[in-house]
Amino acid sequence: MTVLSPGTGLEAGSAGPRRERRRGRVRTRWTGWGFLAPFLLVFLFALVAPIVYAVYLSLFQDKLIGGNRFAGLANYTEAFKDPQFWSGFERMALFLVVxxxxxxxxxxxxxxAIDSARLHWAPLYRLSIFLPYAVPSVVGALMWGFLYGTQFGLLGQLDRWFHTTLPDPLGNTLILPAIGNIVTWEYVGYNMLIFYSALRVIPNEIYEAAELDNAGAWRIIWHIKLPSLRPAMLVATVFSVIGSFQLFTEPAVIFPIAKDQIGSAYTPNWYAYNLSFNGQEYNYSATIAIVMGVLTVIVAYLVQRIGRRGQEA
Amino acid sequence: MTGISRSAQAWRRGAAVLAAGALATAGLTACSSSSTSGGASSTSTAGANDMAAALQKKSTLTVWAWAPQDKDIAAAFEKKYPNVTVNLVNAGTSTTEYTKLQNAIKAGSGVPDVAQIEYYALPQFALAGSIQSLDGYGLDSLKSDYPAAVWDAIDINGSLDATPQDTGPMALFYNEKVFKQYGLTVPTTWDEYVADGVKLHAANSSEYITADSGDPGFTTSMIWQAGGKPFTATGSTSVTINTQDAGTKKYTAEWDQLEEKGLLSQIAPWSSAWFTALGNGDIASLVTGAWMPANLEGSAAAASGDWRVAPMPTYDGGSPASAESGGSSDAVMKGSSNALVAAAFVQFMGTDAGEQILADSGGFPAENSILNSSAFLDQAPAYFGGQKINQVLSQAASSVLPGWSYMPFQVYANSIYPDSVGKAYANKTDIYAAVSTWFKASAAYGQQQGFTVTVQ
Known part of the structure; x- marks a missing residue:
């Protein structure tokens, strides 16, 4: 009877401290979450939720005729044999390698050069080479689009002044190098800054030792600077690999002036954009985005692994 | 222990089902409420009376349109029906608007009551069920007021889906000064046109007979004018795409002679360079829609007095043939909470009052009564050297070949045109092969979208 009755002093007495302890534990547990909450909320809403939603979308097919239905992995099997997607992927792989x-x-x-301390006005060079990175990439691409223009742009004007016909950078053969040139212009400064800051942290003692050993500038570069730049180079390479696969802004901005060359599937991201905004194929577009994301992770991981292995050896 | 967790799972599942159910019912009620406001009255025969009654109540319409004349038309409508407020939004031109429209439809909110939709894009919205049919509003009696080809374009699968706004029957716009200077004949056949192109570029390498760097609208219109009918829709879900279409072959064989020999200027249309070239005579002619005069006057003012208009050349020099290029209709969107007033508005736009405002401010109307009025036909703009160009253009409107239809997914098809036909233009290769590739790629998209597509 006492066991069943909830109101007996015995039960309350024995349960009291236990409950107290449990409550304490609960409180500490929640305090921890409280500290994590700001990060966690942002992480969940800005990172996890979109990915989960994209994966969810990729499992459906919403058709103009027939409506929305669960499709399992059909979108993925289609992506794997989609020549448009793979030609874009190959183009980006080529872009990356070059x-x-x-x-x-x-x-x-x-x-x-800037680190060598042989330049006058080194900060000026540093700043001006870094400047293109501060220019929004849309503006940068627009500007280059104008320079490249054979009818309305700088190239067209040069042609008219000198009565020449310079090769069209937005033509069939040169457009990929032309885009590569824009990207290089934009990111040389950024990567330079990564390398430069890595060079600045090399201890002076090492240079002094090298000087005592009569090492010349090239020897110092080869035996001191380059080896200590290795981690920075790895970081820059991984960033660039990811950046190349995600190429979107430049082709998107150049598209209106070189429609035929860019087309609808020039890069995987541009393809995904066109699929969802011109073709209303949101589901397939999500699939392309996920496949591309996974491929990028794999390539970036491989690059990092190869780089690390070199470091250990 | 396991019992508890299992029951908790069951409870959660139950809650999820309930929530889903609640969502579904919310969706259903949303659907049914919208269909009663528009759908029920659309089946009733007293549509016109309902419309008149609805116009007397206070209401607001949201209209997405980009034509420059729409502002005046909306103001005139508000003046006539003071209780109605028209909220005119320029949501972008053509495909920009369609993308926003598709997104709003997909999201289920923010869809306007009325949207301007070009004829080529109308089937895509109509077949997807995004458009409120205008059957039963007493508008079918307007059929005889428009050229047959215009009515064909808005009456899809036996359902009236929009009212016409402007049209673009095609004609040949040519720079008479350049034609005289180089001794070119105003062509009546395409062979003569090609011959002019060869002669002109041979005489002066910076001169081109026309500019064409590959445009899906131009390609389909030219196939249309050649008598082609590559797309046939049966019912709302099946399409036949004919890659062997005779008109397609006829047109591409003719145009190839200009394209492969580099006799077409590659200046992108609507760029400032294009207007400059139209102004200084570097582009000697354009085969385009009847809405072109206002654009020439506005943006190629340098050539004032030089341009003339002639009927579109034909393949045999026989009876005149034209096709539509561009042109828009106005449709009531499904889900409009005020379909009766929206229908009244599109009727206003597509008939006397709206069409007259359109015609007065440089648009090319669809309505026969205006096309045939002497005030319209006798206009003799100085830009065209006093030529009564509307006589030629009105004639073009009545010689548009009947029976054409677009693909029900033409908007997407046009967006992938650069992948195949655009590439052919860039590389100066065979257009016909590229057009076949384009048709097939479009067919594949149609299939993905659930259409039954037959490729011939």
Whole structure:
């Protein structure tokens, strides 16, 4: 009877401290969450929720005729055999293999030059090379679009002044290098800054030791600067790889003046954009975005692994 | 323990079902309420009376339109029906507006009561069920007021889906000064036109007979004018796309002679360079819609007095043939909370009062009574050297070939045109092969969207 009755003193007495302890534990648990909450809320709403929603979308097909229905992995199997998507992916892979090394070597050269302390007005160079990164990429692409224009732009004017026919940078063969040039212009400064700041933290003692050993400037670059730049180079490479696969702004801005060359699937992101905003294929577009995201993660991971392995050896 | 968690799961599942149910019913009631406001009256025969009654009540209409004359038309409507407030929104031109419209439809909110939709895009919205049919509002009697081709474009699968606003029967606009200077004949056949193109560019390498860097609207209109009918829709869900279409072959074979030899200026249309070239004679002619004169006068003023208008050349030099290029209709969107007033507004836009305002401020109207009025036909603008151009253009309106239809997913098809036909223009290769590729890619999209597509 006493066991069943909730109001007996015995039960209350024995349960009291336990309950107290439990409540305390609960409170500490929630205090922790309280501190995490601001980050967690942003993380959930800005990162997790869109990804979950995109994955959810990618499992459906919403048709003009027939409406919305669950499609399982049908969108994914379609993406894997979609020539439009893969041609865009290949184009970006080619872009990456050519543009990223060119950009990083340039950035490296500039960083060495500025770090060498042989330049007058070094901060001026640093700032002016970094400046394009501060220009919004839409404005940058518009500006280059104007410079490239054979009818209305700088190139067209040069042609008219000198009665020449310069090759059209927005033509079939040159448009990819032309876009690469815009991207390089925009990001050389950014990468230069990464390299430069990495160079600044090399301890002076090492340079002094090198000087005592009679090492020349090239030797110092080869044996001191380059090895200590390795982590910075890895970071810059991973950023650039991700940036290349995500290429969107430049083709999107140039599209109106080079419709035929860009088309609707020039880069995977541009393709996903057109699918959802011109074709109302939100589901397939989400699929493309997810596949592209996973591929980017894989490539970035591989680059990092290869870079690390080199470091350990 | 397991019992508790299982029951908790069950409870959660139950709650989810309830929530989903609540959402679904909310959706259903939203649907039914909108359909009663518009749908019920659309089946009643007393539509005109209902419309008159609704116009006397206080109401607000949201209208998405971009034509410059719409502001005056909306003001005239408000003046006639003081209880109605028209909220005119320029949601962008053409595809910009369609993208916003599709997004609003998808989201289920923010859809306007009335939207301006070009003829080529109308089937896409109509077949997707986004448009409120105008059957039963007493508008079917207007049929005889418009050229047959215009009515064909708004009457989709036996349902009237919009009223016409402006139209673009095509004609040949040419720079007479350039034609005289180089001894070109005003062509009556396409062969003559091609010959003019060859002669002109040979005489002066900076001169081109016309500019065309690949435009889906131009391609489809030219196929139309060649008597082609590559797209046929049966019912609302099945489409036949004919890659072997005779008109398509006829047009592409003719145009290839200009395109592959680089005789077409590659200046992008509507760019400032394009208007400059139209003004200084570098582009000697344009085959385009009847809405062009106001654009020429406004943006290529340098050539004032030089331009003339002639009927579109034909393939055999026989009876005149034209096609529509561009032109818009106004549709009442499904879900409009005020479909009766919206229907009255599109009627106002597409008939006497609205059409007259349109015609008076440089638009090309659709209504026969204006097209045939002497005030319209006798206009002799100085820009065209005093030529009574509306006589040519009115004639073009009545010689538009009947029986044409667009793909029910033409908006998307046009967006992927650069991938195939645009590439052919850029590389100066065969247009016909590229058009076939374009048709097939569009067919694949149609299939994905649930249409039954037959490719021939």
């Amino acid at each position: 543009q990223v090394p060119v950009m990083l070597v340039l950035a490296l050269g500039v960083a060495f």
